[in-house]
Amino acid sequence: MEPRYSDLQACVISPTAPLVIVDVDEVLAQFMRGFGAFVARHGFELRVDRFALFQNIYRPGESQHLDMIAGKALFDDFFRDGADDLDPAHGAADALADLSTRAEVVILTNAPEHGRLARARWLKTHGLDYPLIINSGPKGPPAADLAARTSGPVVFIDDLLPQLESVAERAPQIGRFQMVSDERLRPFAPSAPDRHARIDEWPTLKVAIEERLFP
Template sequence: MAEPLRAPRLSDIGVDTARPLLIVDVDEVLGLFMEGFGRFLEDRGLEFRVDKFALFQNIYRPGDAEHLEIDQGRKHYEDFFRYGCGDMTPTPGGAQALRRLSERAGVVILTNAPGPARLARARWLGRHGMDYPLILNTGPKGPLAAGLASQTAGRAVFIDDLIPNLDSVAESAPAISRFQHVADPRLRPLAPAKPDLHTRIDDWEELRAAIEDAIA
């Protein structure tokens, strides 16, 4: 089994360890992933149907009742990260909220994305006013988030759309405040939630206020 990714030293990536720390996801948090991936698939003559909270099971050939083979879906997904993820629309209010939060906290972007996405993703973040240190991860995010949070003196906050990532952080580092944010309005009613365990806030302005309270 691959060894879990080691957390980089925050001081090496320019994050002040004396301040609170925000660990923020990209897809469906800072960017409208499903919308961007859907457009990418349409350009390839495919359809992305947002009728369940799934990924590969939502890709269809037009008119088909059965979704595309999972392996083919995965290939398009990897291609999106290689060629298409630089065109994603930022989540309304996300960059502005982060900018305000960065006045009182360090920000690290923690994204589960294939390696070839690094450059396109970093450029996309920079182009949209979110030029914060970027860490690519695979698998559960808990161990890496724990490794980052352990280096800070202040509070740490973790924001993600996916329950498995939030659960993983709850397990590895329960002291980290956790927020679930689902950026795409079409996904909100479909996305599983555990509001008793992870605070669910889908509006960035409201989320910013809640994070400010959490790090106060």
């Protein structure tokens, strides 16, 4: 599915500005911690023993994870009434605040449409009030669309290898960075550091982004 056309169209990019396109979950927000607390409130447990979303929710004491449909239902519920409880990733807001004095920042998140208001509210609450694009599916097409509007350098930050690959395929000129905010998840996250720089701490990531945007 394509990104919400209106979000992408509404996003105004200065024609020569450096541009930062950034994901939310596990990049700006500590998704697994917040989602884990949410599923715990519903009587389940989230076990971080692989890089997965719905395949690591368990009934306490059981060894077989919850089926995908039940897991997806919890995920949808989380975006309905749990998504305000996320903690921001350490250093993310400061890094973007600094970068935004010299570059444009656009947030490109794959969240369900029913989570839009909560997500926008959360971003504002945590000092991350930048233009928001709610997407579904691969991020290569919307990232390429945004990048085509500026002659300046562009970077893309995400935790998911398939999204980094999608951007590499559709807009190879975009600098790509992988960041995984959850320390428990880091060892399990598939990476290709020769293709996409992997930097899991915002202060270090910010320096690398600056080197790319302002050489």
